[in-house]
Amino acid sequence: MGRTATTIIVTAAASLAALSAASARADTLSELRARTPEQEIVYFILPDRFANGDPRNDKGGLKGGRLQTGYDSASRGFYHGGDLKGLTAKLDYIQGLGATAIWLAPIFKNKPVQGRPGQESAGYHGYWVTDFTQVDPHFGTDADFRALVDAAHARGMKVYMDIIANHTADVIQYRESPASAAPYRSKADYPFSRRGGVTGAPINGGFAGDDDASPANWAKLTDPAFAYTPVVPNGEEKVKVPAWLNDSVYYHNRGETDWRGESAQYGDFVGLDDLATENPRVVDGFIAIYQGWIDRFGIDGYRIDTAKHVNAQFWRAFIPAIRNHAAAKGIPNFHIFGEVATGDYDPALLASWTRNAGFPAVLDFAFMRAAVDAASGKSGTDMLARLTEDDVLYEGGKSGALQLPTFLGNHDAGRFAFFLREAKPQMGGDEELARTLLGHAMLLTLRGVPTLYYGDEQGFAGTGNDQQARQDMFPSRVAEYNSDRLVGTNATTAADNFAIDHPVYAEIARLAKLRRATPALSRGATKLRASSDKPGLFAVSRFDPDNGREVLIAFNTSDTALTTQVAVDPASRNFAPLSGDCPAMAAAPGSLTLTLPAFGYAVCAAHP
Secondary structure (H helix, E strand, O other), X not given: OOHHHHXXXXXXXXXXXXXXXXXXXXXXXXXXXXXXXXXXXXXXEOHHHOOOOOHHHOOOOOOOOXXXXXEOOOOOOOEOOOOHHHHHHOHHHHHHHOXXXXXXXXXXXXXXXXXXXXXXXXXXXXXXXXXXXXXXXXXXXXXXXXXXXXXXXXXXXXXXXXXOOOEOOOOOEEOOOOOOOOOOOOOOOOOOOEOOOOOOOEXXXXXXXXXXXXXXXXXXXXXXXXXXXXXXXXXXXXXXXXXXXXXXXXXXXOOEOOOOOOHHHHOEEOOEOEEOOOOHHHXXXXXXXXXXXXXXXXXXXEEEOOHHHOOHHHHXXXXXXXXXXXXXXXXXXXXXXXXXXXXXXXXXHHHHHHHOOOOOEEOOHHHHHHHHHHHHXXXXXXXXXXXXXXXXXXXXXXHHHOOOEEOOOXXXXXXXXXXXXXXXXXXXXXXXXXXXXXXXXXXXXXXXXXXXXXXXXXXXXXXXXXXXXXXXXXXXXXXXXXXXXXXXXXXXXXXXXXXXXXXXXXHHHHHHHHHHXXXXXXXXXXXXXXXXXXXXXXXXXXXXOOOOOEEEEEEEOOOOOEEEEEEOOOOOOEEEEXXXXXXXXXXXXXXXXXXXXXXXXXXXXXXX
8 A cells, every 4th residue: 555545544534533632522412502501510719729730830921029010929928839831631530530610710801919018928829810801820821721621521511600790800099088988979979979077069961860770871071089989099090901991980989988878889809990880881891801711711600809899780781691692602591600709698688699680500509508507506407407598588488599509608708617617626536527528518418500610629627708718729839828737638738739639628529429419409499397596407398209209308407327217208118329328218108217327327228
């Protein structure tokens, strides 16, 4: 056979292999797109703290010291070097844990450093955006993000972006308060129609107030100096992208929020420039920005930061526009969930944003409060029991509540293990590990979308919230992090922490596999079976949405073993253990005898 013929055969074989690989990728992507939000298990990551794949971008291409570059890997408030290449290289680890979707903290270009002298910190977390159209150079390039999304999709994993519409980085200053935070100035005391108070000179003639969303009305608001006089420092006049964000007329300019009443929507968060999201130009601008990321990268969902600090009318325009655009791009199950932060058990507050603002889902802070208090032994299981009834408050009722991302801790509130230690400071290591596993069993078997916070699977605990809960997975140089005792291991954060044999990692992986294989655990309706106002038994039944078969899930939140009867459907006579110990048969129609060790749990599936 001649060289030309051989070359033709080899080329043809290569082409067939490429076509086959492309077809496999298309099949994987098609299956991924078909999954509904409640079928996912989400892994939430701060890219800066996860894995450093390219040390050349540690300083984001900037020159100078840490106050210029934002990089200081020994300080918990500055960039540490984690990036998108590092994250992509760790997809095996994340998928091995059982995650089917990755939620990234914001990756947009940030102001590297901000804060008053002596109080500076860096935008490593991603929430101080200057350019909403590109990846921050500390994390890599747009091409690196494309590579991450493609690699995740090839594995059947979704990618969710964390986005912001409430504010930008702190660029705008106020002439009247140059050296300190500007106190909030209300709409009543400083109306849009006067400069500097009700007795000031008339401005913005004919502006009918921000309840009128028409472009014609907003065209009459031309002077942003109604409360304070906004000033942009030299050299920062064009720092924001898209360019329209550099015009101070698109901001509230009313000073610092006190987190209460009107200021929660109109005030600046620690100096961050608060956008006038009532303005139709701002609405249209952010719709275009976030449609663009779908167009460019084919991502699968948005978590929306500070959602409750933006007016509901904005979200009623934004959310349908984004979801419709995603559907038109072949992403019919684009998941949007908002942050409506609360430390209390308050499903009514959470649900109001699904009804008044049109959010398909919100982060389930009520679940966090109920599960943390129950698993820690701080309370009984009565709050967990209330979830099944309070779910009717959400838009779509109990079916809608299946799409709520549930979690045990996060980058703002703090880590689950910290909450356990806070509830029971004298708790021993064995109990601490057992309660950690118990909480994650609740997360992975009860209703909602389980959302894991990176590092919890390695026993990270931390000493509080915010920066105290944002440890490095790669070897850390932060002394405070390295001195922290981890759960279930003698390791520290001074070494890397990607151990797949860690007991928490292994149990999450086992339960995640069980959840994916058991439709009742992801899509099934819930029926309360047992609860108490004291630590002890909590049990629910979940039902296979396809065949109606019952799966009983039971937890013992007390420190003593228990044996008890649990109500089940009278038709459920035979049971098989999916996790823990389950009797083979009901003791009588409608009653199952269950034995659980201290902090134990069981998942028992009825079968013919």
